Amino acid sequence: MIVRKFIKKFSSLFFILVLAAVLLFFLDVYNVLDFPRNIFYSFSSPIQKGFISAAKTISSSFNFLISLKNLSSENKNLKTTNTRLLAENIYFRDIVQENKILKEQLGINSNGKFTAVSAKLTGRDPLEFGSFFWIDKGEFSGVKINMPVIAAGIYSDDFNGEGGFLLGRITEVEQKSSKVLALTNFDSKVNAIIRREKKEIVGGIVRGGYGFNLVMDLVPTQNRIFEGDIALTSGKDGLYPEGLVIGSVAEIINKDNQIFQKVKVSPIINMNELDTVFIISL
Amino acid sequence: MSILYRGLLFFIVIFQVTFVSYISIFGAIPNLALIFLLFLVIFKEYREALVDAFLAGLFIDLFSSLPFGITIISLLATVSAINFLSRNIFSKPNVIIVGIIGALGTLIYKFILIGEIKFFDFFHFSGISYNFLPSLWGEVFYNAILLIGVYLLFRKFSKN
Numbered sequence: 001m002i003v004r005k006f007i008k009k010f011s012s013l014f015f016i017l018v019l020a021a022v023l024l025f026f027l028d029v030y031n032v033l034d035f036p037r038n039i040f041y042s043f044s045s046p047i048q049k050g051f052i053s054a055a056k057t058i059s060s061s062f063n064f065l066i067s068l069k070n071l072s073s074e075n076k077n078l079k080t081t082n083t084r085l086l087a088e089n090i091y092f093r094d095i096v097q098e099n100k101i102l103k104e105q106l107g108i109n110s111n112g113k114f115t116a117v118s119a120k121l122t123g124r125d126p127l128e129f130g131s132f133f134w135i136d137k138g139e140f141s142g143v144k145i146n147m148p149v150i151a152a153g154i155y156s157d158d159f160n161g162e163g164g165f166l167l168g169r170i171t172e173v174e175q176k177s178s179k180v181l182a183l184t185n186f187d188s189k190v191n192a193i194i195r196r197e198k199k200e201i202v203g204g205i206v207r208g209g210y211g212f213n214l215v216m217d218l219v220p221t222q223n224r225i226f227e228g229d230i231a232l233t234s235g236k237d238g239l240y241p242e243g244l245v246i247g248s249v250a251e252i253i254n255k256d257n258q259i260f261q262k263v264k265v266s267p268i269i270n271m272n273e274l275d276t277v278f279i280i281s282l
Numbered sequence: 283m284s285i286l287y288r289g290l291l292f293f294i295v296i297f298q299v300t301f302v303s304y305i306s307i308f309g310a311i312p313n314l315a316l317i318f319l320l321f322l323v324i325f326k327e328y329r330e331a332l333v334d335a336f337l338a339g340l341f342i343d344l345f346s347s348l349p350f351g352i353t354i355i356s357l358l359a360t361v362s363a364i365n366f367l368s369r370n371i372f373s374k375p376n377v378i379i380v381g382i383i384g385a386l387g388t389l390i391y392k393f394i395l396i397g398e399i400k401f402f403d404f405f406h407f408s409g410i411s412y413n414f415l416p417s418l419w420g421e422v423f424y425n426a427i428l429l430i431g432v433y434l435l436f437r438k439f440s441k442n
Contacts, residue, residue, distance in 0.1 A: 013329055017336045017358055021351035024340070028350035040344055044296055051300035058304070123299035126315075127346045127353070127395075134299070134345070171347075179347065272304055 034174075041177045045136055048122040056275065116278040117141050119149075122177065131185045131208075135277060138174045145170055147279050148240045149180045151269045165269045166190070166233060166244040167277060178279070183246065183267065184208045191237035192216065192246055194263070196229045203234055206246055206265055214247055214265040221261050225252050231265045241282055287322070287330070288337055294318055295341035310420025313388065315342060317429050319361055320387045324375055325436065328365045335361040352398045360391040377430055384429030388422045 027033050119137035137143050150164035168188060172179035181188055188208040194201045194216070202223040209215040219225065229249040235242030250266035294314045302311050315338040322331040339354030346353060364387050372379045 013332055014358060014362055017332060018355055020336065021339070021354035021358070024343075024354070025349055025351035033350065037344060047293075047296050048300050051297060055301040055304040123296075123345060124303040125346060126295065126299045126303075126342050127348065132347050181347075 038175045041174055045122055045177060048134070049120060049136070052121060052123070056273070116150075116280045117143065119143075119178075119277050119279055121274055121277065131182055132171075133168075133180050133182060133271075135178050135180060135279070136176065137279060138176045138178045140175055141279075142281075143170060143173050143178050143279050144281070145173055146239060147281055148244070150244060150278050150280060151274060164244050164278070164280075165267075166240060166246050167269065167274075169239060170279065180277075182208070182271075183214060189237075190240060190246060191234045192231050193234045194219075194223075194225055194229050194231050194249065196226070201225055201229060203236075206231055209264070213250075214267065216263040216265060218260045219263050221254060221259055225249055225261070225263055227251065241280070287334055291315065291318065291334055291338050292341060295338060295345070298342075299345045307424065308417075308420045310417040310424050312424040312428050313391070313421065314428075316357070316360070316387060316391055317384065317425055317432060319357060320364060320383055320425075320429055321432050321436070323361050323364050324368055324380065324383060324433075328361075331361050331365070332358060348399065349402055352395065352402070355398065356391050356394040359394050360387055363387075363390050375433065377433065380433040381426045381430050384426035385422045387429075388425045389418075392418055392421070 024033070117137055119135035119141075121133055122136050123134040125132040135149070147170045149167045149169060151167055166183060168180045168182040168185070170178050171181040183190065183206075185208040190206045191203070192206040193203045202219055202225065204216050204219055206214050206216045214231075216231065227249050231246040231249065233240040233242055233244040233246060245268060247265040247267040249263055251264040253262040253264070255261075298314050302314060305311065319331055319335050319338060322334055335357040336354055339351075339357040342353040342357075343350050364383055367386065368375075368379075368383060372383070375383075
């Protein structure tokens with residue numbers, strides 16, 4: 001009785017609004033909403049940029065306060081890492097020089113492997129925050145669907161048409177903004193290889209896990225993988241160029257008597273510190 | 283007053299897609315638009331809350347990757363369900379009741395959203411999968427606590 005009375009009293013407006021939502025769904029299917037959507041994004045984009053910048057400032061100040069506690073051990077670890085990186089750097093410089101000479105000999109142009117457009121992050125998915133993000137470049141800047149998006153900023157030294165840190169790919173393009181399917185999205189799949197000291201250990205598909213994690217399933221147990229091994233794009237899927245860094249191996253789930261193991265890959269880029277990205281075209 | 287609420291809703295959703303995503307705890311982030319709507323249902327007029335639910339859903343759908351209208355329907359259904367519960371089952375609001383409404387509202391909203399996604403997946407329409415379940419309890423807790431906070435603030439200011 002109460003339910004019936006309640007429905008009678010309040011149902012009309014509810015059903016009108018539900019019908020309006022269904023109508024909007026169909027209008028969107030037939031792309032009728034593209035124009036108002038573009039106007040909305042043009043209006044909201046500057047506000048979004050302001051909020052993002054404020055969020056990053058607060059987030060980094062907060063992280064700094066938390067990190068003070070671990071400063072001593074972190075400093076020790078950084079010194080060790082620094083020494084190792086210095087040694088590696090000398091080794092890689094030799095390789096770069098050698099590579100340059102070999103390319104010259106083979107007549108390959110090392111520049112212009114892909115071109116890039118820089119963009120600013122303007123928002124993240126309101127429903128699941130590691131899933132999608134928005135950037136401020138779109139159709140007007142030549143952005144197209146499926147273009148890979150990689151990290152820039154502090155990593156710009158790595159970005160010379162070689163390397164870079166893969167973040168995802170474009171799935172929707174508006175006039176002045178685009179939506180990026182993050183690597184960590186459940187629907188994201190990247191053909192990858194796991195590499196250690198320049199040697200390929202195993203190839204497979206890295207897909208999005210929950211939150212900010214990635215997973216490589218069905219890796220044969222005979223392939224010995226260790227924490228810290230690097231996952232790179234293989235280039236075999238035709239979506240992403242070869243050699244982009246996906247992340248480092250964070251955990252190997254290897255149960256007894258099983259022929260496959262699961263590898264958890266952790267992205268190297270901290271999305272909370274990300275400000276500028278590059279959209280690349282092959 | 284309602285224009286003020288609607289303007290506020292727009293900023294809340296923008297705040298949600300930008301600022302709030304940086305303050306996750308154990309992978310969960312609060313749903314500010316939902317908290318705002320639940321507050322309206324408890325303390326303001328239901329019809330006004332319905333229109334605001336429509337607008338909030340519209341703004342969220344503009345930023346989400348789900349088929350357009352899904353969030354609108356989830357929010358409308360949540361607002362209606364909570365309105366029914368708060369008018370017929372719960373007594374006068376207090377901290378515990380507001381907390382329960384925050385938790386229940388989040389659960390109803392998420393389960394309707396999951397149901398809709400399953401429906402669209404069945405017809406191969408969305409092509410997008412979300413996994414809400416791992417962060418569900420965190421969000422339920424987060425929203426309930428924040429709604430209690432908003433309620434206490436409201437009570438303090440309405441006394442003054």
